[in-house]
Amino acid sequence: MLTKVKTAMLSGVAGYPVTVETDLHRGMPGFHIVGLADTTIKEASQRIKPAIMNCGYIFPSEKVTVNLVPAFKPKEGSHFDLPIAIGIMMLGEYVIEMENTGFLGEVSLDGRINEIRGALPLAIALRKSGIRNIVLPVGNAQEVSILEDINIIPVSHLKEAADHVLGKWRPDIYKRKEIKKMSRKAIPDFAQVVGQESVKRAIVIGAAGNHGMLMMGSPGCGKTMMARRIPGILPELSYEEKVEITGVYSVAGLLSRENPVIMERPFRNPHHTITQTGLIGGGTRPRPGEISLAHRGVLFLDELGEFDSRVIDAMRQPIEDGFVRINRNLEELVFPSKVMVVIAANPCKCGNLWDEKKICTCSRKQIESHMRKLMGPFADRIDMHIKVNPVSKEKLTEIRDSQKWEDSCSMSAKVQAARILQEKRYMGSGMRCNSELDEKRIKQHCQLGDEAQAMMLAAYERMGLSMRGYNKILKLARTIADLASCDNIGAEHVAEALMYRIDLGY
Ligand SMILES: Nc1ncnc2c1ncn2[C@@H]1O[C@H](COP(=O)(O)OP(=O)(O)O)[C@@H](O)[C@H]1O
Numbered sequence: 009m010l011t012k013v014k015t016a017m018l019s020g021v022a023g024y025p026v027t028v029e030t031d032l033h034r035g036m037p038g039f040h041i042v043g044l045a046d047t048t049i050k051e052a053s054q055r056i057k058p059a060i061m062n063c064g065y066i067f068p069s070e071k072v073t074v075n076l077v078p079a080f081k082p083k084e085g086s087h088f089d090l091p092i093a094i095g096i097m098m099l100g101e102y103v104i105e106m107e108n109t110g111f112l113g114e115v116s117l118d119g120r121i122n123e124i125r126g127a128l129p130l131a132i133a134l135r136k137s138g139i140r141n142i143v144l145p146v147g148n149a150q151e152v153s154i155l156e157d158i159n160i161i162p163v164s165h166l167k168e169a170a171d172h173v174l175g176k177w178r179p180d181i182y183k184r185k186e187i188k189k190m191s192r193k194a195i196p197d198f199a200q201v202v203g204q205e206s207v208k209r210a211i212v213i214g215a216a217g218n219h220g221m222l223m224m225g226s227p228g229c230g231k232t233m234m235a236r237r238i239p240g241i242l243p244e245l246s247y248e249e250k251v252e253i254t255g256v257y258s259v260a261g262l263l264s265r266e267n268p269v270i271m272e273r274p275f276r277n278p279h280h281t282i283t284q285t286g287l288i289g290g291g292t293r294p295r296p297g298e299i300s301l302a303h304r305g306v307l308f309l310d311e312l313g314e315f316d317s318r319v320i321d322a323m324r325q326p327i328e329d330g331f332v333r334i335n336r337n338l339e340e341l342v343f344p345s346k347v348m349v350v351i352a353a354n355p356c357k358c359g360n361l362w363d364e365k366k367i368c369t370c371s372r373k374q375i376e377s378h379m380r381k382l383m384g385p386f387a388d389r390i391d392m393h394i395k396v397n398p399v400s401k402e403k404l405t406e407i408r409d410s411q412k413w414e415d416s417c418s419m420s421a422k423v424q425a426a427r428i429l430q431e432k433r434y435m436g437s438g439m440r441c442n443s444e445l446d447e448k449r450i451k452q453h454c455q456l457g458d459e460a461q462a463m464m465l466a467a468y469e470r471m472g473l474s475m476r477g478y479n480k481i482l483k484l485a486r487t488i489a490d491l492a493s494c495d496n497i498g499a500e501h502v503a504e505a506l507m508y509r510i511d512l513g514y
């Protein structure tokens with residue numbers, strides 16, 4: 009006697025279809041789960057037996073063997089409970105419809121079905137394998153309902169799921185609820201930032217091409233204030249982006265009934281005491297770190313100088329590649345990390361190094377070690393380096409003249425226009441922004457005229473740029489040209505791009 013039930017497994021944020029085969033033979037009573045199942049699944053045997061009995065179904069008195077196919081991939085997660093339980097309950101039954109249905113859910117001892125992590129990527133994997141109906145916990149229904157072409161069958165009890173398979177219970181068709189959007193007004197506006205026109209210009213460039221930015225300046229000059237306003241000028245999320253980000257949050261177990269789908273670009277602001285695992289991801293049961301929770305949004309590292317140097321170094325690869333790789337004993341997990349990195353830092357430990365009116369109390373050695381930490385190989389991977397100066401006295405008085413400073417709406421319009429040009433240019437390539445260009449595409453899309461080329465070569469010599477730094481300037485110049493709606497990158501665009509690689513004076 010054999011049953012086959014469809015479900016899925018997680019690897020990083022990707023799901024893969026799995027078939028649960030259940031076989032019954034004569035012999036000593038027992039319950040075995042094979043097929044590279046980890047302890048969370050092995051524990052299922054303890055939960056499933058009482059749960060089945062509490063539903064009024066009989067647990068077989070023979071030897072039950074459950075095999076998870078494909079067997080070569082390691083599997084974990086409590087969502088295997090439901091498909092395993094269904095596989096056992098259907099042994100010897102006349103099943104109405106199972107071929108086209110997938111099952112996900114954790115089972116309690118009393119048969120209740122509990123919410124699971126990763127429901128969305130699991131459902132996507134099932135859908136890709138051709139499955140159209142998914143039986144899942146009520147608490148996960150809204151999250152999965154973002155997928156439009158599947159039937160959702162929410163269940164709160166194992167008995168409902170079993171009765172459904174046997175055709176004894178017909179659930180109502182699941183009605184998708186409209187998911188409310190958080191108002192953009194919740195994000196503070198750039199209009200409140202006095203002066204700082206050049207920094208705002210840099211922020212528009214960064215947001216337009218999704219370039220990372222390092223802002224350096226004395227304490228109190230507005231770095232944190234401006235960074236917090238960046239999500240308000242980024243373009244709205246596309247449907248694909250919402251699905252992608254919600255998948256990451258689903259795997260991290262961070263979705264709630266109030267917030268079942270991520271509708272806004274994330275803004276993550278981890279504290280400087282964060283560990284490497286917290287930031288990059290990983291752990292014994294690997295979870296996405298802050299860098300992946302910021303995927304397609306902003307990762308803001310405030311006071312970079314306070315972060316542990318090893319943590320800063322560990323960010324190099326994920327920021328460069330747009331994904332995090334985590335090696336576990338048998339497999340490699342991948343979490344996405346396409347973020348706009350925004351970094352704020354003081355020029356020295358006390359913060360007064362660049363302030364003419366204050367005295368810096370740091371020793372030369374302290375200043376050097378601080379700069380080394382900030383401007384090392386990590387900073388080389390950040391496209392834009394910006395010096396933030398305090399607001400001048402004249403600017404402060406201008407507020408009284410009720411001068412209106414550029415607001416988020418105006419900045420956002422510029423970003424949006426440049427993003428549309430990039431989307432058209434990179435259509436079908438899987439890329440969205442200039443910051444993602446690889447070497448081959450830089451050659452293709454960042455061609456320079458004679459004057460601009462000469463300027464670049466001179467800068468290469470003068471600034472002692474790395475090849476990476478050189479390419480970053482080209483990508484930045486591409487964004488600046490896009491903001492000016494220019495097909496060709498001109499000398500003026502290169503000249504501006506070079507300003508964001510300033511020598512910070514040490
Ligand atoms: N350009 C500015 N316009 C208006 N307020 C500012 C400006 N710069 C700083 N502030 C005020 O000073 C406070 C401290 O700024 P903050 O962004 O925390 O500085 P930093 O992060 O550079 O140390 C802000 O909360 C804000 O009230």
Ligand SMILES: [Mg+2]
Pocket residue numbers: 228231232233310311352
């Ligand atoms: Mg600050």
